[in-house]
Amino acid sequence: MKFTRTGRHLNLNEGLIFERSSPGRTGYDLPRLDVPAVDLGAALGADNLREPIPGFPEVSEVDVVRHFTRLASWNYSIDAGMYPLGSCTMKYNPRLNERVAGMKGLAESHPLSPESLVQGSLEVLRLLADCLAEISGMDAVSLQPPAGASGELTGILMIRACLSSRGNPRRIVLIPDSAHGTNPASAVIAGYEVQSLKSDSRGCIDLNGLERAMNDEVAALMLTNPNTLGIFEQDIVSIARIVHDRGGLVYMDGANLNALMGITRPGSFGVDVLHINLHKTFSTPHGGGGPGAGPVAVKQVLEPFLPVPTVERREDRSYFLNWDRPDSIGKVKAFYGNFLTLVRALAYILANGAEGLREASQVAILNANYIKHHLRDVYDLPYDEPILHEVVFSSRRQTRNNLTVMDLAKRLMDYGFHPPTVAFPLIVQGALMIEPSETESRQELDQFIHAMRCIAEEADTDPDLLKQAPHSTRVSRLDEVQAARRPVLRWKPDEADEQDS
Numbered sequence: 001m002k003f004t005r006t007g008r009h010l011n012l013n014e015g016l017i018f019e020r021s022s023p024g025r026t027g028y029d030l031p032r033l034d035v036p037a038v039d040l041g042a043a044l045g046a047d048n049l050r051e052p053i054p055g056f057p058e059v060s061e062v063d064v065v066r067h068f069t070r071l072a073s074w075n076y077s078i079d080a081g082m083y084p085l086g087s088c089t090m091k092y093n094p095r096l097n098e099r100v101a102g103m104k105g106l107a108e109s110h111p112l113s114p115e116s117l118v119q120g121s122l123e124v125l126r127l128l129a130d131c132l133a134e135i136s137g138m139d140a141v142s143l144q145p146p147a148g149a150s151g152e153l154t155g156i157l158m159i160r161a162c163l164s165s166r167g168n169p170r171r172i173v174l175i176p177d178s179a180h181g182t183n184p185a186s187a188v189i190a191g192y193e194v195q196s197l198k199s200d201s202r203g204c205i206d207l208n209g210l211e212r213a214m215n216d217e218v219a220a221l222m223l224t225n226p227n228t229l230g231i232f233e234q235d236i237v238s239i240a241r242i243v244h245d246r247g248g249l250v251y252m253d254g255a256n257l258n259a260l261m262g263i264t265r266p267g268s269f270g271v272d273v274l275h276i277n278l279h280k281t282f283s284t285p286h287g288g289g290g291p292g293a294g295p296v297a298v299k300q301v302l303e304p305f306l307p308v309p310t311v312e313r314r315e316d317r318s319y320f321l322n323w324d325r326p327d328s329i330g331k332v333k334a335f336y337g338n339f340l341t342l343v344r345a346l347a348y349i350l351a352n353g354a355e356g357l358r359e360a361s362q363v364a365i366l367n368a369n370y371i372k373h374h375l376r377d378v379y380d381l382p383y384d385e386p387i388l389h390e391v392v393f394s395s396r397r398q399t400r401n402n403l404t405v406m407d408l409a410k411r412l413m414d415y416g417f418h419p420p421t422v423a424f425p426l427i428v429q430g431a432l433m434i435e436p437s438e439t440e441s442r443q444e445l446d447q448f449i450h451a452m453r454c455i456a457e458e459a460d461t462d463p464d465l466l467k468q469a470p471h472s473t474r475v476s477r478l479d480e481v482q483a484a485r486r487p488v489l490r491w492k493p494d495e496a497d498e499q500d501s
Ligand SMILES: *Cc1c(COP(=O)(O)O)cnc(C)c1O
Pocket: 087, 088, 147, 148, 149, 150, 180, 182, 183, 224, 253, 255, 256, 277, 292, 294
């Protein structure tokens, strides 16, 4: 099984014209005017007319279709192949859920409609909140936050509100050094000081360290379980007890719920609040910054502080939006969150059922362990503990020849795979964080393992090949900072001018 692809390196400008505009070319055809022409200036008022936008691309239908089809084919997506980006859970999104989210009654439901006309949409929200409470073992859920990080902020603000109501919001949030970068950011935005907890030799929270750090200035411990090494915090019950005994609350980053669904519930091991990434575990395409959802689930202590409105049910079984919650932290997102992402999640949960969700977690865990088993003789495992849904290797054995973990990641593209997460978590030198998810087949996993083994060999025999990789993609090494900070994603008149000049 040899499938090395070493295509020629292609320059963007080589052979292909990016600018397709040609004066006078159009992509539309309007019927001949069959009413008298109107003077727009007179009808609308001259002030309401703008000058025609100069330099607007003039293209035909086929130009447009080819432009976007070509761009799409340069891209990599979960629909094209395995996307083992650790912590991000890039799993296949069943088309059934897209179908449901596209249903007219849901897709065209207006957020300002009177409650009596959108009982079905409200029922969808309520049912999803109840399902998530059941899956997580918590008491109440807000669906409003539009992302994981936004769920974190919502959760920490609720903790602040709860502790303030007891007289003192406290000052510090404890966060393990293996945490996702959004955790400290959320705590700081919510007005807390972050104190980092050093992981122990197993990659887990050190109970003694926590004992020492936990005092009555600490508002909360913010932990991820399974943590970002894919390891379940076995001492979680004792951890929660230590925090609760000193009057703190336990925040769990539940972005990785696909390792736990149907197997265990954060609500039963002492967590007071967690967020759930619907766009990771519950089937919404993500990666391009599109709409997501990071619902927060809470125990009763935090329920009064949930964002408004909550979706509730009256005696007569009708649904309504409850704004009458005096202790609420307020709104965290316009309307009720990203409704169609919520619809997809409910469709996914109902299509799988309890058994199906458990099986999804079991297979996600099995797949990660399969990769761990088949790569552990070539890549270093700095924390060799039992893992759940992801495995973190160190590339230090491969990067001796002046290579970086990025060179290995770039080379993986030549084998037809999206690279895994690299350089995170920070506690692993040259981290390769691999999360296959449950949607990959054994064949796909075998191909990935083969590619990773070939790359380990190339790192020894032909390091230059890796330094120059990828060799098969449309563009090779981009300026990653500019690509993230100043992406040019659509045509804008001033940029067209800039390009001309
Ligand atoms: C993805 C992720 C987040 C942040 O979620 P966003 O929706 O990207 O804001 C937080 N924590 C962990 C562990 C994650 O994997």
